Amino acid sequence: MPTALVTGVAGFIGSNLANALLDRDYEVRGVDNFETGREQNLQSLRSSDDFRFHEADIRDADQMATVTDGVDYVFHQAAVPSVPRSVEDPVTTTDANCTGTATILNAARNADVDTAVVASSSSVYGSTEQLPKVESMHSQPESPYALSKYYTEKLAIQFSDLYDIDTAALRYFNIFGPRQDPNGEYAAVIPKFISLMLEGERPVIYGDGEQSRDFTFIDNAVQANILAAEGDVTGEAFNVGCGGRVTINNLVDNLNDLLGTEINPIYDDPRPGDVRHSHADISKAKEQLGYEPAVDFSEGLDRTIQYYRNN
Template sequence: MPTALVTGVAGFIGSNLADALLNRGYDVHGVDNFATGREQNLEPLQDADRFSFDEADIRNADAMATATEGVDYVFHQAAVPSVPRSVDDPVTTTDANCTGTATVIDAARNADVDSVVVASSSSVYGTTEQLPKVESMTERPESPYALSKYYTEKLALQASDLYDIDTAALRYFNIFGPRQDPNGDYAAVIPKFISLLLDGEQPVIYGDGEQSRDFTFIDNAVQANILAAESDVSGEAFNVGCGGRVTVNELVQTLNDLLGRDIDPVYDDPRPGDVRHSHADISKAEDLLGYDPSIDFETGLEQTIPYYRQ
C-alpha cells in the first residue's frame, strides 16, 4: 500500500483528504501544529489502523525529516490561510507558508519521496480583466497571503527541475465543505454565512456583493490532489475549481433558499487585498490529470449544510 504524509491534517482540506486516502487504501501519516487546524477534525481519523499523527510544525526540519521517512507521496496542505489575516499579520503568514513549504520540500527530496503536491491559491492571479483565469496568465498577487502561495508553488515547481521528485501545485478556487471552521474574524465566507443564517443573524458582505467566486466543493479538491500525486505529470500548476462563478449576493440568496430563511445581508466597506472576480479555466487539469469536478455548487451546499446544523 502507498504511504502518504498530509501536512495540515487537522485542517479542513487536510482532514478530508486524509479520509479519502484511507478509503483508497493508503497508509496515512498526518502532522499539524493546531495553529489553525482543529482537533475535532481528527476525530473521524483516529480509529483507523492505518492513520498516525504527530503534533509538529512544518518549519521544524527535524520533525519534517522524521515525518517523511518511508513516504511515497506528500500532500502539503499546511498553511496560515486568509487574505485579511495576512494583511493584518504578514510576518506569520510569510514565515509559516514560505519557510514551512521550503522545509517540507527539502525533507521530501532527502527522503526520496516520489511526489509532492502543494496547495496554492487562485489569489496568485490577482485582479485581472481576463476571465476565466488560465494557468498561463501572469501572476499578480495582491496580498501577503497570495504572495506566500505564489512562493509556495514556485518552490514546488522548481524542485521538479532541481531534484529527482515529481511536483504539482494546485490553485484552489474557494474550496468549501464540511469541517471548515465557521468562527472567527478570518472564517471563510460559506461556513460563516451558513452559521449566521442558521442563528437568524445577518451575514456581512464586504463591498457590493457583486464580486464573484468559483466556489468548489471539497470532494473536487480531494480528487485533484490524488490525481496529481498518482499521475506522471510534474512541474505543473493546475486550477482546481468548477469552471463557473457565483456572486456573493447570489450565495446569500441560495443559502436563504436552502435553509428556509429570508435574511438580508449587511454591507460594509471592501477589504484590502480581496480579488474582485475569481473564475477558473479547468481545461488543463481535465486534459492532463483527468480532473472531473462532479459535485456542483448547489449540490455541494446541500451536502455541507447538515454539518453545520449539527
C-alpha cells in the same frame, strides 16, 4: 500499500483528504501544529489503524525529516490561510507558508519521496480583468497570503527541475464543505454565512456583493490532489475549481432558499487584498490529470448546510 504524509491534517482540506486516502487503502501520516487546525477534525482519522498523527510544526526540519522517512507521497496543505490575516500580520503568514514549504519540500527530497503535491491558491492571479483565469496568465498576487502561495508553487515546480522528485501545485478556487471552520474573524465566507443564518443572524458582505467566486466543493479538491499524486505529470500548476462563478449576493439568495429564510445581509467596506472576481479555466486539469468536478455548487452547498445543521 502506499504511504502518504498530509501536512495541515487537522485542517479542513487536510482532514478530508486524509480520510479519502485511507479509503483508498493508504497508510497516512498526518502533521499539524493546531495553529489553525482543530482536534475534532482528527476524530474519524484516529479510529483507523493506518493513521498516525504527529503534532509538529512544518518549519521544524528535524521533525519533518522524521515524518517523511519512508513516505511515497506528500500532500502539503498546511498554511496560514487568510488574506485579511496576512494583510494584518504579513510576517507570520510569510514565515509559515514560505519557510514551511521550503522545509517540507527539502525533507521530501532528502527522503526520496516520489511526488509532492502543494496547495496553492487562485489568489495568485490577483484582480486581472481576464476571465476565466488560465494557468498561462501572468500572476499578480495582491496580498502577503497570495504572494506566499505564489512562492509555494514556484518552489515546488523548481524542485521538480533541480531534484529527483515529481511535484504539482494546485490553485484552489474557494474550496468549501464540511469541517471548514465557521468561527472567527477570518472564517471563510460559506461556513460563516451558514453558521450565522442558521441562527437567524445577518451575514456581513464586504463591498457591494457583486464580487464573484468559483466556489468548489471539497470532494473536487480531494480528487485533484489524488490525481496529481498518482499521475505522471510533474512540475506543473493546475486550477482546481468548477469552471463557473457565483456572486456573494447570489450566495445569500441560495442560502435563503435552502434554509427557508429571508435574511438580508449587512454591507460594509471592501477589505484590502480581496480580489474582485474568481473563475477557473479547468481545461488543463481535465486534459493532463483527468480531473472532472464531481459535485457542483448547488449540491455542495446543500451538503454543507446539512453538515452544519448536524454539528
